[in-house]
Amino acid sequence: MLKELLDHGQTHLLKELLDREHKHLNYFFKHIDLDAFEMLFTVLKNRKGVIILTGIGKSGLVAKKIAATMTSTNTGAIYISPINALHGDLGIVRKDDIFIFLSKSGESEELFTIIPSLRNKGVTLVAVVSAPTSRLAKVCDLVFHLPLQRELCPYNMVPTTSTTIQMIFGDILSIALMEQNKLSLDDYALNHPAGSIGKKITLKVRDLMIVGENLPQCKPDDTLYEKLVELSNKRCGCILIINPDRTLAGIFTDGDLRRALQNFGSEALNKKMKEVMSLRPRTATPELFAVDAIKMMEYTHKNEISVLPVLNEDKQVLGLIKLHDIIQSGIS
16 A cells, blocks of 8 residues: 555655765765864863853754763763853853854854853854854864765755764764763763663663562473463463573473474373473573663574573573563663
8 A cells, every 4th residue: 555655756856865965975074174073072072171062043953962962971061052142151151161163154143242252251162164264263263174065955055964964073073072081881871860771771681580489480390281370370471491409401482382282282281391391592691781681582583582581690590581571661
């Protein structure tokens, strides 16, 4: 049904726009001045104050995003609207701060109105522009040129490619500062305690695994008939076969049940669990991140599983982690 709605003329247009944007971005990457980028990075990493970003219109939105990315990765940064800056927000600015103006043209009048006050504060001014000879570039202490071939817009007017390369610039700079600061995964987690990001880097298998009476388990010499109720009532889709020393002998899943019935018929019920179990199942440790447990379960698309036995360093069974429980936690 959806294929019938496809307009091949529109498909051609989208392909043309993708190719055009690819060409514009290649121009940016080929013409960027790495020495100038290194100079700006050096200034920012050696600063004593915070990084303050501003911009007008779409550039302002990008500046706000860059500030948010830097803040989340432990680089002190804030966004200030140039309009609000005129009405009190400049009070937060200190001499050791770096003030970055993000502008395509470098000619937005709103940006010039705050420069005198910033000069009086002795702040270092940085112009990030696509017009290196613009007025803004001339009045700032440091200029970084974002090479722009043209906008994706057919009239070369709508901010499209220009904001894309601003975003690329901000992302690279943010991650460079993040790596320079040697931000650890634990540090990053402290900045993101909630939401999907926070859960991915804080939730571990031990937080979600099934333990105790809820854990489906049996002994190697138990019969399948004796453990059918266990398999059904625990609703995990499997039973862990555990040796007397608590090490894992194997696993018996719903799939193993089907295979046992196909191979042995009704006689399967009299088989011992050690005769019908699967050997050497994939396992997890309690300290494994839950998001990594999902990757272990997927492994390859030809061999996906939905449970992982959880073992300690002595290979003893501690619990069981289910894909369903990880997804229910909101991690994906």
